[in-house]
Amino acid sequence: MEFTFAAGSQAGLQVTRSHRALTDQLLALEQHLDKTNLGKSADLLLRSMRSLEDFSSKDREHLLQNNLTQSDGDTAVAEWLAASYEDLARLVRGLVSPTAELGKIKSGDTPGDIAAAISLALLLTGYATKWRKISGQRPDQATPQRLHLLYKMAAKAKVEASILNIIIERRTVETTIEALYVRALLLERFTSGNLSPRRLEILDSWLISWMNALWLTREPQADTPSLCIDTRNESRGLTRYTPGERANLFLSLRPLQRQLELAVDDFHQGIIFPGWGMGIGFRMEEHVAVIDFLDREFSLIANAESARNKRFAVGQGAEVKVFCGFNDIWTSALATQSSQTQSRAGNHVANHSAVMSGASIDDSPSSQSARQASLSSTGIFNAGGQGTTLAQRTPVRLFDISDSGLGLEMASEDAAQVEVDDLIAMQIETGRPCVLGVVVRKANLHRQQSMLIGVRVLSRVPLRATLEHVTERTVRQTSKGILVPGSADHGFADSVIVNDATFKASSKLSVMIASNIFHIRLGRARHQGRGWKLAAIDVALAL
């Protein structure tokens, strides 16, 4: 049995009878699999996957071309796709496990059959991971375990390094089970962040093109940063390697960096890398965003040993406190900071007392920031307005998290108050400093009346500061600032966030940091949003 359909459904997508019929056939497929003949059954599932791809090609194209305006119907189709890929993957895994477990190979099964089945399962699991993300579902926590099991079975059958030719998007790609395992794990890692569907699709086509660089070692390579895998740990996929970490497989970063450089070279020559796939029709901004994303991820991996880049120790679904807008973050999120970064006028300002007859030059909160402040002054968004009690408030939850970014699941009414490029602070771990970030993405989450807010992390330890304007006047004005230290020791990457008025005033500012007084000037704006600027710091004087 094999299911085939002439055409998929289109236009403002809906899950149609055809989709449901296909699901029914797919579920019925299990009864038709000959578990005594791995090769034949794997081939049947392979043809079924190709039928699914043919049937859904227009759906997938529609979903990726319109990912910013996904309707409920669109999301339902994306969910259906994710479920279909996972159903097929489950069927293949069911075939493989009794065969290859413990290295026992049935007499009729050739190593080629086993390799074909396991590689199909890995490929499908990767697709399922990707489409779960595109459909707005949380990552499946069982994915690492499934992938590790498949890889271990391949290793026991001694086929993990066998070369296979697979056809993806009508192109033959030479690969190995090992490379497919790494591709699926990298997808699993990169979907835990703020990549949009289009960017995820581009990234997947890059990973497929980089198959010859996706290889593992049993020892970390000296003098080069690596990711690592502990195949005995069912809940962990690829993580940054730090010495002492329990792991038995390693992925060196250098080949990946080299592949990225080659991809960038192609763009320099006017070629959209890799030159095939749905991504080729996407805007240049999407491709450049993937380069930026990988640059950032690789850089974080390379700096894994830095204490400041310690991995977040919380899981998805955790409730987090959220503060939005420059004023509210300074006033509430960073309120517990006191003596480390004050002006000489220090604590008075921290307590909102005027230190001089003239008021601070910080503007009074705008209507927008006032609204945000009313929403978040307690650290939890309040969808119901002032009359709502604490018990009625909708908590903000962590949707997913990576080293460079995170996703927040927020009630739609609350999310409406947040825009791309807004500043946002989150208390992710109790007792730890708030993490400061900038909103980079908003997307609907299906059937939950909630939205996904994608955040790029600016600093794990932002520092509240009171900046004193250095003028000839006897009464000095002050401004609020949030110091964002860079990671380079040279200090030229250090920045401060100020409001527009302070930035425009362009005066010399005095700030006390850890008992030292510095006179600084604001340099160029490295990043900006509504009402705030992240300015480079130029030190004029250190006392």
Add this chain to the structure above:
Amino acid sequence: MMLTPPLTSVPSLGSAPATASTTAPSQPRSLRESLSLPNEQHQRGALKLRNRYLATRFTRFAEPGASLSNTDEVINWARQLLDDEQSRLAMELLHLALQENPQQPKLWLFLLEQSFLKSDVVQFAELADLFLERFAGQEIVAATQPIIDAMGHDMAPQDPHYAHVRNKGEKFMLPNWSIPGSLDRDEKRQRALHRALVEAMMSHVSR
């Protein structure tokens, strides 16, 4: 997708990967290749895509495509990117500028100094060869070659290329080829601020 039986077995974990993937270039281009404009680029479509890429990649700079031959501007931008901890982007900008117009000796020197700071011996040697070859006989070579040699010797004292270096072992001043002359920078003060920030952060985290 169609799977075919294994063709052969490649060495397992810890060895080189299987080669001959279909789409990706598997071998890195040499520096010489990556610094030259490919013929295809002169085709209208490719040139258009390259320019679109440039405009998208370097959004913070006005008309990057048109300014790649303006050496001072490129040096300023590259320095800003380095200060912003975007080293890869800075190097990319310099490469693009040299692709556009390789007759910009200051950009070669900028790259040489960065290779030296990163202790990238191989890239330094390759860049040095290309620079000396391109500007052979010119004043800029006479003025900079002793410094380039001293830097090379400092990184690779055993390398016979630098055997002729005089004053071996003597400390030399970094030429600051990657810092625009117009910039007033006080590294000491800036480092002091950074140290204070790190201290404040540590104190905050440990509370």
